[in-house]
Amino acid sequence: MKMKRLPFVVLAVMLIVPSFLVHAAPAVDEAGETGQAGELSAKEEVIYANLHGDGQLDEIFVVNTLHVSEAGMITDYGPYSSLKNLTNEAEMKQSGDEVRFEAAEGTAYYQGNLGDRLELPWNFSIFYELDGEEMAADELAGADGRLQITIDTSRNEDVDPSFFENYLLQIALTFEEDTYETLETSDGMIANAGKDKQVTFTVMPGEEKELRLSADVTDFEFSGIDITAVPPAMAIEAPGADEIAGEFNSLTDGVKEIDDGVGELKKGMSQLNDGLRSLENGSAEYKKGLDEMAGSSAELVKASSTIEQALNEVSQSLQLTEEMNVGDLQQLQDGLVQLADALHETSQGLAQLRTQYAAAYKQVNEAMNGIADQPVSQEQIEQLYASGADRDVVDQLVDAYSAAQKAKVTYSAAKQGFDAVDSILKEVSAGTKEMANSLTALADGLTSSLEQVDGLGSFSQLQEGLSALAANYSEFHQGLVRYTGGAGQLSAAYSELHHGIGEATEGSGELAAGADALHNGTGKLHEATSSLPEQMQEEIDAMISDYDKSDFDPVSFVSEKNHNVDTVQFVIKTAGVEKEEPEEAPVEREEEKSFWTKLRELFSRE
Structure with missing residues (x-):
């Protein structure tokens, strides 16, 4: 067996040895470290801290992750009280805050305990x-x-x-x-x-x-x-502000419409006030004329009564004689002419008053018709309050709107009375003019009669004419009495109408002043809200700049000498609250019997 495995061992040695032959051994310094320095591409720090229950610092240590781009002697920094290599068994050397150790290419880890040398941020x-x-x-x-x-x-x-x-x-x-x-x-x-x-x-x-x-x-x-x-890991992008900006633009446009509408309201209120003021002035002149006419009615009736009496006396006492004095008849004719002229002036004054009243009434009517009929709902008013507009300005707007609607309702109710004034003025002016024309014709007839007096025959005709004149004048006098009585009643009734016109004018003046103040307020509100979209965007940008830390370059927590720091994180934990568990009594275990013991006990039983 050994003889068969030998060629494989020899082959392995032959493959390994050349690699040692072609690489020179690195130099070793006196401290036993190689002279080849390694390189770091990046470093990560995770700081672990334990706190007491009240938040005070107990202990702190750092786990360093080093990304080694070139193997060799690595140098890192930190005021550690002790070190622990978490990658391999390579020895770590420390001199002051300098840490050195051999590391292969790749990722190396080591732990550095800080004790109480550093505090948390x-x-x-x-x-x-x-x-x-x-x-x-x-x-x-x-x-x-x-x-x-x-x-x-x-x-x-x-x-x-x-x-x-x-x-x-x-x-x-x-x-x-x-x-x-x-x-x-x-x-x-x-x-x-x-x-x-x-x-x-x-x-x-x-x-x-x-x-x-x-x-x-x-x-x-x-x-x-x-x-x-x-650090926030993501760049904070601006939220979709277009929709919000659109809402603000709608608000701005709405405020502008309100401002324009209040401007129209101000214009209408001003026209209404001008019209009512003109109406009040014309009404004052008309009232003055009525008062003067009513005041002179007694004198007019008295003068007419004198004329009637004179006519009757002349008619009854006229003698058919050549020695008769007709000077009294001439005075009668002069009185009739003066009375007719006075009535003509009154008729002309009434006609002028009617013209002034019509012009003032037209302005008032246009101003009142200029107030919109479309009602504003309570929901719309609440939306306006909720829009963020100045509550004082909105209150003024609502009050002005309510006052304008009230004025329009009041005007609508009184319009029939205003319309009737023109007819009254027309009838009174026409009646006065007709009366003046009758007196003028009467005076002219008397003049013609006096010019034709020539002898007894003419005096006889004059006597007959004066009798007829006296009879007709009695009827005229009764009509004049009725007319002056109506004029007095008209004067008394018109005083109340004139007082109402004065109050309406005063109220329209307050409305016009309120509309002016309201327009100033809505103008300021429009000016303040016109730039809301831009202000909103500026606020959003400022808020984002406060919290967007995407451009933050991490720095080492343990030493400013460390570079290429990629991330620094903190993991902190406080002590918990734990109940003490009761100690368990030790359980006595029966000694396990061996097979031989069990066998012996089996044969020893009786």
Whole structure:
């Protein structure tokens, strides 16, 4: 057998030996290390830390992963208190913070214990309260009651701030089944972990947080708090802001429409106020004319009565004589002419008042018709409040809208009265003019009669004409009395109408002022909201820049001398809460009997 295997051994030696012959042995220095230096392409650090129950640091060590691109002597740095090669049995040498060891091409691992030489970039303070009483973690084992756990995270000012500013903390607590009820937190997320519950908190880079959770616990046990710290692994892309921007644009367009509408409302209110003010001025002139007419009615009736009496006296006392004096008749004719002229002036004043009233009424009617009939629903008003617009401005808008609608309803109710004024003015003016024309004709007839007086025959005719004139004038006088009585009633009634026009004018002035103030407010609101889409995008960009750490270049946690650092991660855990298990009494085992013993006992039985 040995003779047959020998050729294979010789062949193996022949294949191996040439490789040693063609490669020169590396030089060895006095310390026993080869002179060939290796190269690292990248390095990863995972920092493991154990905390006490209150968050104070207990111990910390680092697992280093070295990606060796060229085999040889590798140099790394860190203030380690002890080292452990996790790849092979190669010896690791340490001088100060310099670590050296031989490594083959590929991946090499070693652990460096830091002891208390370094601190974490964060300070953790953990507080426990049971039924409102603060307790240490190790006092909670097996406890029952309402438990509250508070975790404070803050920056450690003594450590490189790049970790605090660029690392995200994830803090997880697991509660086992049957140890808790009504688990609550406003800061974290509660999720199922099999039969257990896990509460997870997230602390963004650069933030200091106070985190709380509470639960009703029974026979409490707790595995501790798990904390990981890593830089956000993904670049944060801007969310689809186009749809949001579209909504803001809709809001901006809506505010502009509101501003335009309020501008139209302001214009309409201004026109309404101008029209009502013109109406009030015209109404004041009309009222003045009515008052003057009503005030002069007594004098007019008295003058007419005097004329009637004079006519009767002249008619009764007229003598058929050549010596008769006709001067009194001339005075009668003059009085009739003056009365007719006064009535003509009154008729012209009423016609002018009617023209002014028609123009003012037209402006008021156009202004009122300019107020939209389409109602605004309560739902639309609530949507406007919910849009984020200034509540004071919206309140003014709603008040102005309500006032405008109220004014339109009031105007619609009073429109029939306004329409009737024109007819009244037309009838009174026409009646006054007709009365003036009658008096003028009467005066002209009297003048003609006086001019034709020539002898007794003419005086006889004059007597007959004066008798007829006296009789007809009595009827005219009775109509004049009725007219002046109606004028007095019209004056009294119109005073109330004029007072209402004044109140409407005053109210429209307030509405116009309110619409002006509202338009200023909606203008400012439109100006403030017109740039909302751009402001939103700027806020989104600023928020993303705060949390997007994709451009962060990791640095070594243990030494700034380390380069090509690919990743640095922190794995941190606090002590748990465990109940002491009762010691089990040792079980005495019966010594196993051998086959021969069993056989001997079998034959020894009786």
